[in-house]
Amino acid sequence: MQSRRIGDVTVGAIGLGGMPMSIEGRPDEERSIRTIHAALDAGITLIDTADAYHVGADEVGHNESLIARALATYGGDTSSVLVATKGGHLRPGDGSWTVNGSPDYLRQACEASLKRLGVEAIGLYQYHRPDPQVDYADAIGALRDLLDAGKIRMAGISNADPGQIRQAQEILGGRLVSVQNQFSPAFLSSEPELRLCDELGIAFLPWSPLGGISKAAELGGHADRFAAVAERHGVSPQRVCLAWHLDKSPVVVPIPGASRPETIRDSAEASELKLTADDLAELGI
Ligand SMILES: NC(=O)c1ccc[n+]([C@@H]2O[C@H](COP(=O)([O-])OP(=O)(O)OC[C@H]3O[C@@H](n4cnc5c(N)ncnc54)[C@H](OP(=O)(O)O)[C@@H]3O)[C@@H](O)[C@H]2O)c1
Numbered sequence: 001m002q003s004r005r006i007g008d009v010t011v012g013a014i015g016l017g018g019m020p021m022s023i024e025g026r027p028d029e030e031r032s033i034r035t036i037h038a039a040l041d042a043g044i045t046l047i048d049t050a051d052a053y054h055v056g057a058d059e060v061g062h063n064e065s066l067i068a069r070a071l072a073t074y075g076g077d078t079s080s081v082l083v084a085t086k087g088g089h090l091r092p093g094d095g096s097w098t099v100n101g102s103p104d105y106l107r108q109a110c111e112a113s114l115k116r117l118g119v120e121a122i123g124l125y126q127y128h129r130p131d132p133q134v135d136y137a138d139a140i141g142a143l144r145d146l147l148d149a150g151k152i153r154m155a156g157i158s159n160a161d162p163g164q165i166r167q168a169q170e171i172l173g174g175r176l177v178s179v180q181n182q183f184s185p186a187f188l189s190s191e192p193e194l195r196l197c198d199e200l201g202i203a204f205l206p207w208s209p210l211g212g213i214s215k216a217a218e219l220g221g222h223a224d225r226f227a228a229v230a231e232r233h234g235v236s237p238q239r240v241c242l243a244w245h246l247d248k249s250p251v252v253v254p255i256p257g258a259s260r261p262e263t264i265r266d267s268a269e270a271s272e273l274k275l276t277a278d279d280l281a282e283l284g285i
Pocket residue numbers: 016017018019020048049128129158159180181206207208209210211212213214216217236238239255256257258259260263264266267
């Protein structure tokens with residue numbers, strides 16, 4: 001697989017998003033483990049997760065624990081796998097999502113993630129979503145302290161605007177390595193953040209790169225644009241979509257979600273698909 005950089009770490013150009021294996025509609029654990037193992041077999045070395053990927057209030061960190069078990073039971077070498085988790089988002093168990101960006105909470109959440117992942121330092125820790133009740137500088141200050149304490153190896157942010165990216169980069173003393181924002185053919189409004197990451201050399205991780213769990217089959221309503229290009233290359237429209245992401249900038253590392261081995265195997269192949277100028281013109285986005 002083609003590779004890309006996140007901070008000082010080289011990762012496969014396509015990552016795996018863990019969310020569909022832990023929220024509503026998730027498969028049984030056996031299928032999830034097979035999915036994660038299929039991703040590793042395909043050369044994927046970035047796995048994106050979060051403590052908030054769970055359903056019930058009593059199973060916080062479901063996805064982190066699942067990933068830790070999948071890595072422990074994988075037959076091959078996992079030393080180059082970067083697990084990127086997040087803190088600051090919560091699921092109280094009624095289906096909703098809430099936020100808590102207070103430094104005390106983020107410190108506790110990080111400790112709990114460290115235990116679930118069974119590591120001494122988290123590879124990449126991302127502030128999940130800004131909390132309007134907490135000064136952004138305070139939340140990012142907590143990430144800086146976690147970096148300085150060696151609890152996390154690298155720091156990233158998610159759902160951030162350009163001002164927050166610049167602010168986080170300053171507070172972290174130039175150590176911001178990634179920004180994870182929603183970005184797909186159906187959701188292009190993070191283009192300014194993507195461009196800023198490209199300018200600053202920060203990895204940009206598009207979330208819901210295929211349009212989201214319930215809309216990935218028809219690429220968020222944009223499948224028609226991708227169908228002809230996909231047919232010409234003899235590949236799936238989703239693979240074309242991920243190749244389109246990769247073509248945007250060398251800092252882009254898409255993290256398609258998966259709950260089946262077949263889908264992540266297909267997505268991983270996007271790394272080898274080079275779209276032509278005609279393809280890109282036909283896509284028109
Ligand atoms: N930072 C944030 O606030 C935030 C928010 C949302 C998501 N995320 C992260 O971003 C990741 C990706 O987003 P997402 O999971 O919401 O949406 P997505 O990646 O756009 O879509 C996921 C769905 O796409 C299907 N899929 C994947 N590859 C495919 C292929 N090659 N062909 C056909 N279908 C394919 C999967 O189906 P199967 O289930 O059948 O395999 C999966 O359910 C998440 O898993 C999570 O890690 C972050």
